[in-house]
Amino acid sequence: MLAYVLRRLATMIPVMFIAITVCFFILRLAPGGPFDGERPLPPTILQNLAAHYHLDKPLIEQYLIYLGNVLTGDLGPSFIQEDFSVAEQIAIGLPYTFVIGGLAFFTAIIVGVAAGVLGALYQNKWPDYLTAAIILIGLILPNFLIAPILQLIFGVELGWLPVGGWGGGSWKYLVLPIAVLAWVHAARISRLMRGSMIEVLNANFIRTAKAKGLGERLIISRHAIKPALMPVVSYLGPAASYLLTGSLVVEQIFGLPGIGRFFINAALARDYGMVLGTVIFYMVLIIFLNLLVDIAYAFLDPKVRTR
Amino acid sequence: MILYSARRAALMDDAARAAPKGRSLAADARRRLMQNKAAVFSLFLLGLVIILALAGPWFISHDYETPDWGALRSMPSFGNGHYFGTDQNGRDMLARTLYGTRVSLLVALIATLVSVCIGVLYGAVAGYVGGRVDQAMMRLVDIMYALPYILFVILLMVIFGRNVFLLFAAIGAIEWLTMARIVRGQTIALKEREFVEAARASGQTTFGIILRHIIPNLTGPVVIYAALTVPEIIVTESFLSYLGFGVQEPLTSLGTLISEGADVMEVMPWLLGFPALFLVSLLLSLMFIGDGLRDAFDPKDR
Numbered sequence: 001m002l003a004y005v006l007r008r009l010a011t012m013i014p015v016m017f018i019a020i021t022v023c024f025f026i027l028r029l030a031p032g033g034p035f036d037g038e039r040p041l042p043p044t045i046l047q048n049l050a051a052h053y054h055l056d057k058p059l060i061e062q063y064l065i066y067l068g069n070v071l072t073g074d075l076g077p078s079f080i081q082e083d084f085s086v087a088e089q090i091a092i093g094l095p096y097t098f099v100i101g102g103l104a105f106f107t108a109i110i111v112g113v114a115a116g117v118l119g120a121l122y123q124n125k126w127p128d129y130l131t132a133a134i135i136l137i138g139l140i141l142p143n144f145l146i147a148p149i150l151q152l153i154f155g156v157e158l159g160w161l162p163v164g165g166w167g168g169g170s171w172k173y174l175v176l177p178i179a180v181l182a183w184v185h186a187a188r189i190s191r192l193m194r195g196s197m198i199e200v201l202n203a204n205f206i207r208t209a210k211a212k213g214l215g216e217r218l219i220i221s222r223h224a225i226k227p228a229l230m231p232v233v234s235y236l237g238p239a240a241s242y243l244l245t246g247s248l249v250v251e252q253i254f255g256l257p258g259i260g261r262f263f264i265n266a267a268l269a270r271d272y273g274m275v276l277g278t279v280i281f282y283m284v285l286i287i288f289l290n291l292l293v294d295i296a297y298a299f300l301d302p303k304v305r306t307r
Numbered sequence: 308m309i310l311y312s313a314r315r316a317a318l319m320d321d322a323a324r325a326a327p328k329g330r331s332l333a334a335d336a337r338r339r340l341m342q343n344k345a346a347v348f349s350l351f352l353l354g355l356v357i358i359l360a361l362a363g364p365w366f367i368s369h370d371y372e373t374p375d376w377g378a379l380r381s382m383p384s385f386g387n388g389h390y391f392g393t394d395q396n397g398r399d400m401l402a403r404t405l406y407g408t409r410v411s412l413l414v415a416l417i418a419t420l421v422s423v424c425i426g427v428l429y430g431a432v433a434g435y436v437g438g439r440v441d442q443a444m445m446r447l448v449d450i451m452y453a454l455p456y457i458l459f460v461i462l463l464m465v466i467f468g469r470n471v472f473l474l475f476a477a478i479g480a481i482e483w484l485t486m487a488r489i490v491r492g493q494t495i496a497l498k499e500r501e502f503v504e505a506a507r508a509s510g511q512t513t514f515g516i517i518l519r520h521i522i523p524n525l526t527g528p529v530v531i532y533a534a535l536t537v538p539e540i541i542v543t544e545s546f547l548s549y550l551g552f553g554v555q556e557p558l559t560s561l562g563t564l565i566s567e568g569a570d571v572m573e574v575m576p577w578l579l580g581f582p583a584l585f586l587v588s589l590l591l592s593l594m595f596i597g598d599g600l601r602d603a604f605d606p607k608d609r
Contacts, residue, residue, distance in 0.1 A: 015450050026462060140590050142542045144549045145564075145583055156573050172351035243456040252550060253569075264550055267461050275465060281460050286455055 004298055005291070019283050020070060024063055024246050027272050031166040053079065053273070066276075075277035078266070086277030089262050094168065097258035100250065101243045104178045108185035108239065113188065115233060116193020117225070123198060128294035132188060143246055145182045147253045177254045181246050185239050189232050197228040228299070233300060237293035241286040335519060336527070339603040346599025347591035354586055360408040364539065369399035371406040372557040383577050392577040394567070403559055405583050408589070410560040414475045415540040421479025423533050427525065431517050433487070434494025448484050456481060464552040482536060489528050493559025494521055502503065527604040534600050540591040545586060561586045563586050 043051070050056040054065055067180075069076055075086040084092075115131040122128045154176065156161035165175035191279065201224060230254045248260035259278060266274035340346055369375065375395045383392040383400075391400035433444040464478045481556070497503060498521065506516050545562025547553040554560040561582050568579030 014478065018450055019454055023462060026466060029466075140587060140594060142545060142586075142590075144546060144569070145586065146567060148565075148572055148579060152576075154442055241455055245455050249546060249550065263458075264459075267465050268551060270465055275462065279455075279462065282455055282458055 093259035104181035112189025115190035120197035138183040347597035418479035426483035429492025430487035435493035
């Protein structure tokens with residue numbers, strides 16, 4: 001098991017390296033910069049700024065300095081928000097993004113698996129059609145369209161839930177963002193779950209269990225669910241990365257102070273230090289989450305470990 | 308020579324008259340697609356939306372950027388000729404929605420075209436050449452898969468700035484990964500077939516074989532996946548426009564319109580409703596057409 005984890009980690013190093021390199025050079029080769037304001041700065045100040053951020057050195061040297069800093073965990077300064085380093089801004093936003101993303105992740109799994117099992121057990125009966133219809137909404141409507149509709153219904157018309165803001169983390173403020181973020185993933189998970197559950201229910205070992213006289217409840221909970229979960233587990237890695245990027249839009253719509261908003265504002269302001277730092281942070285996070293999911297998969301399916 | 312081809316034409320004519328008419332793969336697929344009610348309905352809907360978007364602006368008397376000062380924030384009405392109402396600046400929403408649909412479709416077409424070209428060529432070369440080359444090429448695809456796609460697009464956005472069409476060519480250049488994987492898999496299966504072996508034996512170059520013999524035989528999966536790529540890119544474009552990175556004023560796209568409409572949905576719901584309706588019709592029909600194509604080309608794989 002340890003060897004498996006180490007091997008996976010080793011393959012991640014070149015991925016990270018290439019990703020950082022590509023992002024760095026793409027951003028630096030772009031025309032324009034963070035100091036091209038409405039009012040041009042005096043050249044001496046520009047020179048000082050450039051010297052401060054190492055922008056006056058040759059590109060390759062800048063790259064090596066940056067790479068060295070990243071290796072020691074220093075993501076560098078933000079070019080626009082001068083009082084905060086990139087790492088500090090990420091640290092401020094991270095808890096919000098984690099709460100929303102994490103809760104949405106578990107909501108998607110629970111709702112998706114439940115809906116999938118329901119669909120498989122009542123195949124082509126009304127519960128199946130009902131879940132299929134709800135799934136279809138999640139698959140077709142992009143989250144930036146679902147969000148205003150839900151805000152309009154539950155926030156404005158019914159007045160049950162606030163339309164945005166953090167509200168000190170009270171559950172009322174979390175319901176809508178989590179619903180919007182989780183919907184499409186719950187939909188995909190339930191599709192996977194329904195398909196694999198139908199397949200498992202037709203398998204020989206389930207017939208044996210039935211022949212043994214086990215009750216249906218026991219067959220499903222003890223025998224059918226675990227093997228049927230495998231495709232769902234393999235979807236969780238991509239799902240985690242989609243959730244992180246999906247939170248960009250959700251944070252923007254609901255006015256939540258997570259990393260996504262920092263990232264978007266930085267990209268709009270061409271704050272290269274912040275954009276690069278956030279992208280690198282996101283990538284490390286996603287790669288790490290993928291690794292976790294793969295390890296979980298290896299635990300559930302011994303065939304993977306030995307490969 | 309002339310004699311020979313005339314004789315051959317006569318022979319083929321005879322054969323065509325005598326033998327029952329053979330069904331090509333494409334004809335078979337078309338028949339199956341036409342039996343799929345959801346797909347046929349979607350084709351009609353998609354056709355309608357496209358015709359409206361292309362021809363509609365000629366038939367309405369307002370254009371998408373000129374304000375009508377006499378009808379600011381007008382509700383949809385037949386009385387003043389603004390069938391979809393107007394926005395805060397008095398611009399006709401029907402014209403804006405149709406124009407936005409045009410931009411969204413155009414952007415999706417450009418990006419899909421780019422992604423198909425790169426994906427097919429890349430996948431076919433990797434699959435056909437095989438060995439070390441294949442491994443290196445696919446490792447690159449794996450690495451790019453690990454990068455969060457939207458972040459990369461936003462990075463590109465920062466660079467390409469406001470040139471929308473260049474940007475979507477760039478999105479297409481990232482979107483080709485899945486296409487390359489599918490094409491590679493198909494190519495590996497194809498390259499063992501007799502007709503490829505015959506081409507190789509007759510001395511065709513590797514590149515010639517890929518272009519003449521491999522790629523034409525990939526039409527089915529490529530068409531299916533391209534059909535599924537179009538809605539994905541429409542969503543990406545809307546997503547970017549929604550965040551403020553995409554199409555800029557006075558030009559508009561469905562995403563920009565939805566973003567503007569969502570801000571004022573309580574007081575002027577028609578600003579959100581009509582663009583949303585067009586976006587959903589596009590996505591819905593493209594999705595069902597994509598699914599229908601998949602079932603039609605590969606009836607086993609359901």
